[in-house]
Amino acid sequence: MSVIRCTVVCRSLNRGLSVNRFQNSQTRSKTEYTTSDVNNLSIPEKSYANESITKKRARLHWQSRKRGISENCLIFSTFAAKYLNSFSPEQIEIYDKILNKPNNDWDVYYWMVGTKNVPNEYQSEIMDMLQEHCRNNKKEERFIQPPLEYEPVPAKES
Known part of the structure; x- marks a missing residue:
């Protein structure tokens, strides 16, 4: 050992x-x-149980900019700027889990760029969208994080 x-x-x-x-x-x-x-280091999860959808979107926009390694910060922040405001509450929960639950930043990065297989726990339509975002088929220039200009989106009536 x-x-x-x-x-x-x-x-x-x-x-x-x-x-x-x-x-x-x-x-x-x-x-x-x-x-x-x-x-085997574990990080306790912080609970956001009673958080409104508007506050959750704002929190996720911010957390997307601060996800460990610079590569993840750039990927998550540009992804959030592009898609987060259009997500349903269920999609937001999935994105929150992908963004905040894994402890290893490099694993998350390798899942998104397709170098490692995504564990079943994190495989979802949002992970597929992240992987497509990383492929960057439109050849968008993503050298810096987008400005933090979050405008609250009213929660959709269910």
Whole structure:
């Protein structure tokens, strides 16, 4: 079993957790993590149970800009700017799950660009839309995140 002797930093801006561990290379402290320790880190989920659809859209627009690695931030923010206001409440729930539930940013990135197979839990029409967005068949230039000009969309009467 390999031992990781490095800085382990796990931060989640959207979930309210910040765990920092530092090992000083000169003192060789006892803070050592095995690969399974790091892979099994879990981040508690924050509940948004009583959130209105308007607030949820606004939150998801913001969170789409702040999803870990820069690649995901660019993909999610341009996707949200293009599609989020037209999503039904069910589609918004699916997008929220894809955006916030997975802990590994690189896995999410590889699912979206099609390098890794998407787990059944995350396979949906929204993931298909994200994958199509990543293919960028129209050759749109996406070098920066779109401006955050969120206009609330009234909830549709069901």
